Every structure is written in structure tokens, then in C-alpha cells.
Amino acid sequence: MTTHLLQVTHRLFTTAMAPIERITLFKIPNEADRDRVLEQYKVMAKTAVKDGKPYILAAAAGASFPDPRNKGYNLSVKTTFTSLEDMKYYDSECEAHKALKAIAGPVKEDVLTTYYESIL
Template sequence: MPKILRLTLFKIPNPAHVQEAIAKYATLPNDAVKDGKPYIQMAAANHAHDDPRNKGYTLVARTVFASKEDMDFYDNECAAHGEIKATLKAKVVDGPPLVLYMDA
């Protein structure tokens, strides 16, 4: 079964809120647990370069999962992901983030 690489793009206008999100993603591999063990293989977020082609997206988060099932757990049951969503919900503008995922 291939690993899953997931990219999540956010439109967060305030640079301080972008930095807050980057800090949350930095600790995600340790904070996110499934069956009592960390399950996210890699997580990081970075500020997008200011460029007209980015269509207003200011933050790109990358996560790597061992399987699609782990990604589904992250979306539906992970408490650490729930904290990120709660933290960013009021800070993201122009609808929900764009999520893309593919086999790694």
C-alpha cells in the first residue's frame, strides 16, 4: 500500500496567524496519536511566497501518512487535527482550505 502525501493550502491573511499554524504543524507528528502511538510520518507547514499565481493562498501544509486509512482517521477522528481546525477556523478566509492528496 503506498504512502499518502497530502497538501493543504490555506488563505490566512494575517502573518501572525500563519506563524501560529506553522508552529501547530511542527508538533503534529508527536501530538497526533492513533491507538496510543504517533501515526503521522511527516508534517510541516510553510508560508507561501508572495506571488500572483498563488491565488491568495498563504500557507501550505504537507503531511505524509502510511495509508489512506490513516489520512481518513486524521480527517474524522484525530484530536490533534481537531485542534488545528479549531485554531484556524476563524482565521482562514474565502472558504475552506484546498486539500490535495496523492500516492507518494
């Protein structure tokens, strides 16, 4: 019994949560608008801070390749966060993300976002 308890306790303290992967897809009809949004993603990646420090682990963004399976979503973004808390901060408080939304909001036709903790 004691050995089992030690194993469970060890797992609790050594199993860290995997990073949160966030995928965002945009439908932005105008190519010039897509370019402006992508430029703002470059700015956001350099300026997003929480408590004065960068907090986004990784970010990737680009125009989607033409393919009927993308259902018209033509700009793809993947953002990686250490925790769900950091992603929620990004959504609600991050000034760099607010600036990005100010540019993307008026020009997007649609947006789809999903996020997950990878099992790999």
C-alpha cells in the same frame, strides 16, 4: 499457466501501497494568525497519535513564498500518511488535528486540500 499465476500472486503480496501524500493550502490574511496556525502545526506534529502511537510519517508546513501562481494561498502544508485509513482517521478522529482545526478554522479565508498516492 502455473508460472503466470505465481507471478501475479507474488506481485499481489510484494506490491505495497505507496504512502498517501496530502497537500493543504490556506488563505489566512493576517500574518499573526498564520504564525499561530504554524505553531499549532508544530504541536500537532509532535502529539498526533493513533492507538497511542505516532502515525503521521512526515509533515512539513510553512508560509508560502509570494507568487502570483499561488492565487492568494499563503500557508502550505504537506502531510504523509502510511494509508488512506490513517488519513481518514486524521480528518475525523485525531485530537491533535481537531485542536489545529479549532485554531485555523476561524482565521482562514479559504482552504484547499488534495491527496494522492505518488507514482514516483
